[in-house]
Amino acid sequence: MKNVVSLDIDQTIIDFEAMLERSLSKVSRKMFCEYGISVSKHQLQSERQTVLREFQSACVDMLKIRQISFERILERHNASKQFAASLIEIFATDRFSNVCFMPGALDFLRKASQAHNIVAITNGNSDPRLLGFGEFFEHVVLGEKFPFKKPDVRIFSEALSHMNAGDPKHAVHIGDSLENDVLGANESGMVSVWYNPHRYENKTNISPRFEVRDFEELYTILQKIKR
Template sequence: MKYDVILFDVDDTLMDFKMTEENALQNTFTAFGLPTGLADYGAQYQEISKVLWRDLEEGRITIADLGVERFRRLFAVDQPELDTKAFGHAYLENLGKEVHLIPGAVELCSRLSDCRLVVITNGFASVQTARIGASPLCHTFEELIISEQVGYKKPDREIFEYAFSKLGLTDKTKVLMVGDSLTSDIQGGNRFGIDTCWFNPLQKENHLEIQPTYEIKELGELLAIVNGEERF
């Protein structure tokens, strides 16, 4: 076996965040008297969220502030009286209730039972803990390393240093980071000096200078990589 420890991202790697997000947003909009909110604000929300999550990766905002700021910006013009803090809290609660796995996630983790499997995520602690805990993967991971709890985030080296310390690891050659984000998962793993695997089911073109060690379009392809049988 080439790798003993697999560090997994969660959203859009093991869990379908698009479906999670859409359902949670719709339920929150409806609860706040905006039943057409997803159609009315969805595209604008995506643009705001994309900017703020990049700001988080680059250290310009905290995750706590992100949770409120995205809705403050969204409603600043059309709904200035709306309590954005309450909306953000309700949205996180609704996110935590949504459990939608990427096809093949359960089978993959089951077949990797000889490895140490660990989650390393920038998501909100309450949301990620709830979703994983309510999923078939609830007993799969040795540790859930969540940026909000540990005080470090991907792509910073510190969150990987924390993971290695927590897990008692010393050999970087036996650890693989798997995720869908080039700027977070792959760049973070590269900076720390461990191998990386980009999960790219939509076959997006990589226009960045960030290069993963491996690239897969289906989760099942990871098995050959872990076992040292890949042909790339």
């Protein structure tokens, strides 16, 4: 029987931060060149965080949050908030194109999807199907569709319920965040794997069952615990 392998997406499968930085650069350039507004990538991101906090724990479309943040910046600079529509188009088109994979992640997906049933659990809106690598996943759980996010066990149960996983102890969850991925997997009774390519020190009291530096190590572990 195949194991269920659940994967975080941002900073585990894709280099979301690099991709976001690129998308925000394009928006910042457009704001400056077309509307004469000088706003840094950092300011764009911090405005978005402010808006996100206001909508916390709601089921909310992440692109809608981003659009509201653009509108607020435009209004603050006495520009029409209608411009936000073209900014969001630039942002969304860039955000979901030219995927930047973490090293070895694409090969891992190709190989692992033959031997395991793979599900994605992401708190954001990095949907593998929109990003062009959905074929490796049996199911995708996006945090924006639910009022609860990782580490809430309900989002892990939601994923497992679609996978016919049986006992959660036969399912493995891999992610780069101790607080969201490892804690949530532990509390769900799944096998937790901390993906830690930068070899950060674990300063929390959250203990992953396994810690890996790269996808080769991960693949070896998955082979070992195969039922």
